[in-house]
Amino acid sequence: MALEIRDIHKHFGPVRASDGVTFTVEEGSLHGVLGENGAGKSTLMKILSGFYGADSGEILLDGKTLNLDSPATALESGIGMLHQDPLVFLPLTILDNFALGSPGPYRLDRKEARQELERVSAELGFSFNPSRLAASLTVGERQQLAITRLMWLGAKVLIFDEPTTGISATQRNQLFSTLRHLAEAGLIVMFVSHKLEEVEDLCDSVTVIKQGKVVFGAPMPIAPEVLVEKMFGQIFVEQDRVDAETGDTLVKVSGATLEMGTTHVEDLNLEVASGEVIGLAGLEGSGQRALLRACAGLLNPSTGSLMVGGKDLTKASYRDHLRAGVHYLPAGRLEEGLIQGVSISEHLVLASEDTSFFVDWGTAKQRAEQKIEDYSIKGIPTSNAEALSGGNQQRLLLSMIPDIVKLLLLEHPTRGLDVESAAYVWTRLLERRSDGTSIIFGSADLDELLRYSDRIIVFFAGSVFAIRNAVDLDGEELGYLIGGKERV
Amino acid sequence: MKISRTTSATVIAVLAAIGVGILLLIAVGAPPFEALSLLIEGSFGSASKMSATLLAWSPLVLAAAGLVVTFAAGLWNIGVEGQVIMGAIAASWVARSVPGPPAVVIPLTILAGAIGGLVWALLAGVLKTRFHVHEIFGGLGLDFVAAGLATYLVIGPWARAGQASTSGTDIFREEAWMPEVEAFGVGWPIIPIILGLVSVAIVWTLLRGTLFGLKLKAVGSNAYSSYLRGIPTNSYILGAMAIGGAFAGVAGTVQATAFHHKLVPAISGGYGFLAILVVLLAGFGAAAIAPISLFFVAISVGSTQLDLRLGLDSAFGGVLQGIIVLFVLFASAYAVKRPSGSLTPQKEP
Numbered sequence: 001m002a003l004e005i006r007d008i009h010k011h012f013g014p015v016r017a018s019d020g021v022t023f024t025v026e027e028g029s030l031h032g033v034l035g036e037n038g039a040g041k042s043t044l045m046k047i048l049s050g051f052y053g054a055d056s057g058e059i060l061l062d063g064k065t066l067n068l069d070s071p072a073t074a075l076e077s078g079i080g081m082l083h084q085d086p087l088v089f090l091p092l093t094i095l096d097n098f099a100l101g102s103p104g105p106y107r108l109d110r111k112e113a114r115q116e117l118e119r120v121s122a123e124l125g126f127s128f129n130p131s132r133l134a135a136s137l138t139v140g141e142r143q144q145l146a147i148t149r150l151m152w153l154g155a156k157v158l159i160f161d162e163p164t165t166g167i168s169a170t171q172r173n174q175l176f177s178t179l180r181h182l183a184e185a186g187l188i189v190m191f192v193s194h195k196l197e198e199v200e201d202l203c204d205s206v207t208v209i210k211q212g213k214v215v216f217g218a219p220m221p222i223a224p225e226v227l228v229e230k231m232f233g234q235i236f237v238e239q240d241r242v243d244a245e246t247g248d249t250l251v252k253v254s255g256a257t258l259e260m261g262t263t264h265v266e267d268l269n270l271e272v273a274s275g276e277v278i279g280l281a282g283l284e285g286s287g288q289r290a291l292l293r294a295c296a297g298l299l300n301p302s303t304g305s306l307m308v309g310g311k312d313l314t315k316a317s318y319r320d321h322l323r324a325g326v327h328y329l330p331a332g333r334l335e336e337g338l339i340q341g342v343s344i345s346e347h348l349v350l351a352s353e354d355t356s357f358f359v360d361w362g363t364a365k366q367r368a369e370q371k372i373e374d375y376s377i378k379g380i381p382t383s384n385a386e387a388l389s390g391g392n393q394q395r396l397l398l399s400m401i402p403d404i405v406k407l408l409l410l411e412h413p414t415r416g417l418d419v420e421s422a423a424y425v426w427t428r429l430l431e432r433r434s435d436g437t438s439i440i441f442g443s444a445d446l447d448e449l450l451r452y453s454d455r456i457i458v459f460f461a462g463s464v465f466a467i468r469n470a471v472d473l474d475g476e477e478l479g480y481l482i483g484g485k486e487r488v
Numbered sequence: 489m490k491i492s493r494t495t496s497a498t499v500i501a502v503l504a505a506i507g508v509g510i511l512l513l514i515a516v517g518a519p520p521f522e523a524l525s526l527l528i529e530g531s532f533g534s535a536s537k538m539s540a541t542l543l544a545w546s547p548l549v550l551a552a553a554g555l556v557v558t559f560a561a562g563l564w565n566i567g568v569e570g571q572v573i574m575g576a577i578a579a580s581w582v583a584r585s586v587p588g589p590p591a592v593v594i595p596l597t598i599l600a601g602a603i604g605g606l607v608w609a610l611l612a613g614v615l616k617t618r619f620h621v622h623e624i625f626g627g628l629g630l631d632f633v634a635a636g637l638a639t640y641l642v643i644g645p646w647a648r649a650g651q652a653s654t655s656g657t658d659i660f661r662e663e664a665w666m667p668e669v670e671a672f673g674v675g676w677p678i679i680p681i682i683l684g685l686v687s688v689a690i691v692w693t694l695l696r697g698t699l700f701g702l703k704l705k706a707v708g709s710n711a712y713s714s715y716l717r718g719i720p721t722n723s724y725i726l727g728a729m730a731i732g733g734a735f736a737g738v739a740g741t742v743q744a745t746a747f748h749h750k751l752v753p754a755i756s757g758g759y760g761f762l763a764i765l766v767v768l769l770a771g772f773g774a775a776a777i778a779p780i781s782l783f784f785v786a787i788s789v790g791s792t793q794l795d796l797r798l799g800l801d802s803a804f805g806g807v808l809q810g811i812i813v814l815f816v817l818f819a820s821a822y823a824v825k826r827p828s829g830s831l832t833p834q835k836e837p
Contacts, residue, residue, distance in 0.1 A: 322718045330716065339710040346702055350717055359699050 001027040001062040003157055003188050008057035010043055010212075017043035018054065019212035025157075025190065025205070030183045032203035032220075033192045036231050036283075036444065040212040041192050045159050048190075049081035050074030061157065080155030084162045085262070086142040088134045095130035098149050120152045124178060139262070140171030147178065157188040164198060176202055194231070194283050195461075196224050196483035228479040232446055246273035246454065250438045251295065251407055256304030258290040264462045265290050268304065272440065274406070275433045279453030279470065280442040281482055286459035288442040292409045295440060296328035297321030309406050325406030329413065333393045338385035344368050344396060345381040351400035371399040376424070391421035398428050408432065410441035414448060426452055446475050446482075460484040498769075501819035505812040512807065518798050527805070530793030531786035535672040543747055544757075544785040546680030547572070547739035551763035552770070552777040553687035554605075554735030559772045560695055561728035562708030567612045567627025568736045569760030570634035571605035575737025576744040577638055578604030580657065580751040583664035583744065584646065590663045594679070597664060597745050598738055605737020606730050608634060613729035617722040623729075631760075639753040646751065656752035666746035680742045684778070687735050692774040694731075704728055736760060762788075765813045771820070784809055 003025045010018040017040045025031045035041045046052045048059060050068040059066050066077040074080075088097055099113040114130050121128055126144045137145065143163060150158060160179070164172050179202060183189050193199055199206060200221065208216035208230040216230040251272040258265040265287040272278055280288035293299040294306060297318040305314040308324050316324070330336035338347060345368040349359055352367070368381035375395045379388050388396060394417060401408070408429065414422035429439060430452070443449050449456055453470040458481040466481050480486065506524075513520040531541045551568055558565035565571075578600040586593055608630055615626035643652045668675030695701040706714040707724045715721045743755050766784055770776035791805025 318715070319718060319720070328716065335710075336713055336716055339706050339713045341709045342702075342706055346705075349699065349702055350706055350719070355699065357699060358697050359702060361697075 001156065001186075001188075004060040005044075005048070006058050006060065008044065008047060008059070009055045010047060010052060011055060016212045018047065018057075021057070021209070021212070021214055023207050023214050023217050025188050027188060028183055028186050029205055030179060030189045030191060030203045032199035032206040033190055033209065034194060034196075034199055034206060034227060034231055035209035036194060039209045039231075041209050042161065043212075044209065045081060045161055045190070045192055048074070048157075049079055049159055051081075075150070075153055075155065078154060078156035079159070080150035080153065080157070081159040082143060082146050082150070082161065082163060086139065086146045088137070088142045088145060090133070090135040092134055093131055094128050094134055094137070094145060097134050097145060098130070098152070100149075102153070116152055117148065121148045124148060124151065124181070138167070138171070140167040140175065143167070143171075143175060144178070147182075151182075155187070157190065158182060159190045159192065161192045162194075163191070164193070164195065194483065196227055196480075196485055199227075200224065224480070224483075224485060225476065228476060228483065231483075232475065232479045246276045247436055248274060250274040250276075250309055250436075251440075252305075252307040253291075253294070253301075254305050254307075256294065256301040256306065258287070258294050258299060258301055260290040260293065260299055261285075263287055263290050265459075266463060268464060270457070270464075270467075272407075272438045274436040274438050276454050277430070277433065277439045277441070277452055279449040279456045280440065280459065281446070281449050281456050281478060282442075282459030282465075283482060284444070287462045287464070288457075288459050289411065291457075291459075292328065292411060292440065292442055295321075295407065296326060296409050298328070325404065326409065327401055327405045327407070328409040329397055329401075329411065331411035331415065333390065333397060334386060337397050338393055340386045341384055343382045343384050344372065344377070344379055344388075347385065347396060347400060351402070353402070375399040375428070391417045394421065394425055398425060404435070405432065405437050408437055408439045408441075410439065412443055413441055414443075414445065422448070446478050450475060450478065458482060497819035497822060498816055501815035502812055505808070505815040508811050508815075509808045512811075513804075516800070518794075518800055523794055523798060523800065523804075526793045526797055527787060527790035530790035532790075536674045537789070539674050539676050541782070541785055541789045542681055543677040543742075544759075544789055545782050546677065546684040546746070547742045547757065547759045548763055548766060548785055549684040549778055549781040550687050550739035550742065551736045551760050552766040552781055553684075553691045553774065554732035554739075555763050555767045556691050556770075556772065556774045556777065557694065557704070557735070558609075558728050558732035559767060560701070560708050561704045561725055562711065563616075563725065563728060563732075564624050565609070565612070565627060565729065565732055566624045566764070567609060567630045568732070568763060569756055569758075570627065570631035571608045571733045571736035572740040572743065572756040572760045573631075573634040573638050574608040575601035575605040575740025576751060576755040577634070577641065577740070578737065579741035579744045580641075580646070580660070583660040584657070588663070590665075590667060593664045594666060594745070597741050598683070601737040601739075601741030601744075602734040603737065605733040605735070605740060607733070609729040609733020609736070610726060613726045617725055635753070635756075638751065638755055642751055642753050654753050656748065656750040659750050660745065664745055665749055666742070677746050680746050683738060683742065684781075687738070688774055688778050691735075695774060700727070736763075739763075762809070765809065769813060769816050 006022055008018045008021040021044055033041050043052065047054045050071040050073055053069060059068060061078060068074045068077065095110060095114055095117060098117045099108060099110065102113065117128065117130055124147065126148060128145065163175060179189050179191065191203055203220055205219045206222060207214055208227065210231065210233065249271050253268055253270040256268040258268065263285055268291065280291065282288050290299060294301055297313065297316055297320065300315055305312065307313065308326060311324055313321055313324060334340060345364045348368050348371055349364050365381045372379065375398060377395045378392050385393060414425050417425065450470055450473060456468050456470050456473060456478065457464055458466040461484065465484060510520040513523050530537060532538055551572055555565055555568055579597040582597045582600040583593065586596055612623050612626040612630055615621040616623045639654065642657055643654060646657045648658050666677065666679045669678040703719050704724055707719060707721050711721050739759060740755065743757055744751055748755065762784060766777055766780050769780050787805045787809055791802045794800040794804055795802040
């Protein structure tokens with residue numbers, strides 16, 4: 001029995017999330033799927049588990065082509081997926097969670113389900129109290145429950161998407177021994193991760209995906225530097241970095257604990273000088289977003305303090321942060337930045353400090369035309385935000401930043417932009433440094449981090465793994481640090 | 489391009505709805521064209537019928553104007569019905585207890601109606617912003633409370649002397665009635681007409697020309713982006729509810745002091761809910777609510793003729809209104825969805 005993935009293609013608009021993916025996983029193997037953020041791992045796994053239909057290509061198990069048009073049919077074919085957040089219904093009992101999705105639409109035999117739960121969980125070495133609520137389980141136990149259920153439903157291929165996020169070290173060890181046990185029993189286990197160490201530890205073969213394509217596949221062990229290179233590609237940093245003069249300390253984070261969803265950042269200490277650019281590196285969900293949102297005033301630290309420009313903003317509201325000169329540009333340009341159905345003129349009226357009750361649309365139009373010219377936005381004053389391309393949306397957002405800002409917080413400032421737009425965005429951002437504006441930005445683009453940051457903070461699994469001066473780093477080393485490893 | 493598409497879709501939908509209405513009439517054995525001409529005759533056939541139609545138009549357009557504001561803020565103000573009732577109750581209280589000439593009492597009844605509706609709407613707003621109760625559920629609950637309160641007042645504290653009946657309170661003294669203007673041999677409800685027109689003008693200006701209106705639109709389109717922009721979203725939600733509730737409350741005043749001249753249990757006349765349909769048809773904008781409201785009340789008022797002359801149930805008017813709204817919603821969904829593609833991801837060009 002082998003799982004064969006043949007020439008899978010999947011687009012989302014112009015994005016080729018899977019671009020001819022082909023590889024085979026043999027029976028009884030623990031197979032790692034590696035790739036940086038946005039490489040196309042999740043899309044591929046969602047195709048395998050029936051969440052998305054592929055545009056073309058086929059998937060074979062044991063030589064038979066599978067029909068994967070929904071998660072239910074995928075499971076019937078023997079492919080089960082464990083999501084990063086285990087899909088468990090917290091208000092239901094463990095037994096009901098287990099019995100959910102059992103075949104047949106009407107009959108629910110709780111007595112039989114209870115026996116089955118006991119039998120399967122005992123085989124796997126887990127133990128549950130069936131009548132307790134699922135809400136009482138830890139994240140690790142929820143995974144165990146989901147595994148038990150998938151095994152009972154006859155899964156032959158189990159896909160684990162980033163399963164070690166948010167679980168303790170003990171639970172991780174237990175999970176790994178379960179995964180080994182499942183592979184020994186003849187199942188195919190796919191382990192999706194971007195944590196190098198875990199893949200080294202666990203997997204006996206690996207596939208690396210980059211930009212929707214398989215760029216590497218081999219049995220383990222593979223030297224980590226090879227994997228880093230395959231994941232991130234060769235990174236060249238031009239030597240045209242512009243280092244600005246930095247001033248006094250502007251932002252001071254001391255001993256902060258930040259909790260956001262499954263992200264838990266402890267004892268965070270950071271000082272940012274005015275005019276300094278700090279890049280935040282790390283895999284998605286490692287704590288960068290929590291830091292940005294804490295600085296923005298959208299996440300109050302549970303302990304510790306935050307000072308901006310000598311003002312204590314630890315418990316201050318978001319609006320107090322705005323007044324203190326903190327400006328935040330989140331990643332979702334249309335979800336968290338611009339407003340659909342609202343035009344360029346109207347956005348600029350909203351962003352202006354003009355507070356007169358009646359809007360002077362004549363002036364508003366002139367201002368919009370001026371900004372459109374200044375920021376080379378491809379659009380007219382009446383264009384709605386959603387009609388602009390990603391690059392032009394970002395230009396509009398830049399044009400809406402107030403003239404005087406002390407701290408700019410940016411998430412993926414150039415994601416999805418072409419090279420020219422990205423360079424433009426950074427030119428405008430770096431201009432502000434001469435006024436003493438500090439910039440903290442998170443990015444998945446190593447080149448961007450190395451090129452524009454003065455210092456880079458690398459997050460790994462919810463804590464600061466390293467703080468380095470950008471000039472002392474190269475792409476390879478940064479890749480290591482992001483994967484949670486020091487270069488030896 | 490998009491506007492013409494939407495407009496033509498709407499026209500086709502209204503024609504299709506009338507076509508279905510004709511089929512329905514044939515199915516129940518009524519002469520369809522006679523029935524339709526009776527609808528028109530019953531609402532516009534004489535000066536007194538036109539006057540009656542305009543008196544019904546006023547509360548509908550007032551409630552619809554208020555809903556345009558709450559919809560702009562992204563709120564489903566289902567509580568509008570209760571806000572109309574509370575406006576009527578507050579106006580009735582003033583009409584019953586404040587002495588003085590019309591020049592004093594009538595402005596006070598209008599003010600009281602506005603406050604009654606406003607308070608009721610703010611209750612739903614606070615339930616939403618403070619206690620995270622969705623405005624649909626909060627509003628619907630408050631609708632029932634308001635309707636219960638009206639019935640309680642009519643058969644309880646404000647019951648007619650000697651008899652507690654659901655037919656209503658004592659008639660208000662005439663100084664509290666909204667005065668009519670004589671023309672063409674009948675009285676015209678001049679104040680309700682002015683209130684209706686003014687409400688449309690205010691709401692149109694508010695949403696088109698003011699920073700408040702623009703911020704409301706921003707909050708309604710994307711509350712989270714607006715919050716990040718520094719707009720106090722909860723204040724704007726409450727502001728929209730207050731304004732919407734005030735207009736609905738004035739609609740209640742018109743019902744109590746210009747139409748019934750007393751408080752009755754069914755004081756709202758269902759205009760709150762009907763106004764939701766009007767605003768849906770008007771595409772959530774202020775510009776079209778006046779003519780659409782007129783079209784709707786013409787069907788409602790005219791359909792009483794169907795009962796008298798053809799023995800058809802007057803509920804047919806409501807059926808026709810419902811069919812029109814469904815068809816227009818289908819048509820506008822079609823007009824909006826089609827050009828931008830289907831749900832499946834687009835292929836690369």
